[in-house]
Amino acid sequence: MTQLQGIKAAIIDLDGTMVDTIGDFLVAINAMRAEFALAPLAQATIQNMVGKGSENLIRQVLACDFSATDVEQHFDAAMDSYQRHYLAINGQFSQLYPDVHAGLQAMQTRGLRLACVTNKPIAFALPLLKQKQLIDYFDVIYGGDSLAHKKPHPAPMLKVCDDFQLAPTQVVAIGDSSNDAIAARAAGCWALTLPYGYNHGEAVQQIDSDGIVETLLCAAQKLNS
Ligand SMILES: O=C(O)COP(=O)(O)O
Ligand SMILES: [Mg+2]
The missing domain is CATH 1.10.150 (DNA polymerase; domain 1)
Structure with missing residues (x-):
C-alpha cells in the first residue's frame, strides 16, 4: 500500500478499532x-x-x-x-487492542489532529474513552446519537472536516467495519481498515478502502502530512 499524502487529521472509530468491547x-x-x-x-x-x-x-x-x-x-x-x-x-469486560496508545501518539507526533467518530451512544463512549485513558487524544468526539445521522452516512465525517477546517482529502478515517469506509468514501475522505474488529460477519477484504493496516501504529506509519 502506498503512503497517503497530505493527511492533516485522522478520524478514529471506537468499538472494534481502539477497544475490544x-x-x-x-x-x-x-x-x-x-x-x-x-x-x-x-x-x-x-x-x-x-x-x-x-x-x-x-x-x-x-x-x-x-x-x-x-x-x-x-x-x-x-x-x-x-x-x-x-x-x-461499561468497560469492565473490554480491553484495548495492541498498539492503540502508540498509534495515537505517533499520529500526534506527526502533527495530525484526531477525532473519534463512533456509532456508540455518546453516553457510553465518553466514560469508556475516559476509563481507557484515550479521551485526551481527541479534539472532537461524536457518538451515534450526537448528530442527525450516523455512519455509514457521511455527515459525521463531514462535520469533523468542518470542525478542523480541512478538505476531506486531508482527512483519513480508520475503522474496523464497512460502515467506517462507506462513510469516509461518501464524504471524500481517505479510508483505512483494521482487520481485527467486527465487520458484520463479512471478510474485511470486501471493504472498499485505501488499504488494510494491522494496527493503529501501522496506520500512523502510512500517513504523511
Ligand atoms: O456501537 C456500535 O454500533 C459500533 O460502534 P463503532 O462505530 O465505534 O464501531
Ligand atoms: Mg467499529
Missing part, C-alpha cells in the same frame, strides 16, 4: 434478555450485530425471538434495560 455487549445484552426471559445469545452471534448503533443492535437482538410487531412492542423497554445494564458494566 464485545465482552461488554455480551454481558449487557444477555442481562437484558434475562429480564425478558429470553435465552442468552453467543458472543459470535452478537459480534455480527454490532456496528450500526444501539437501536439497530437491540432490534436485531429481539428479532432472534420476536416477530417484527413484537420487536416494536418491546423495543422501548428492552432499550431501557440494555442501557441500564451497559452503563453499569
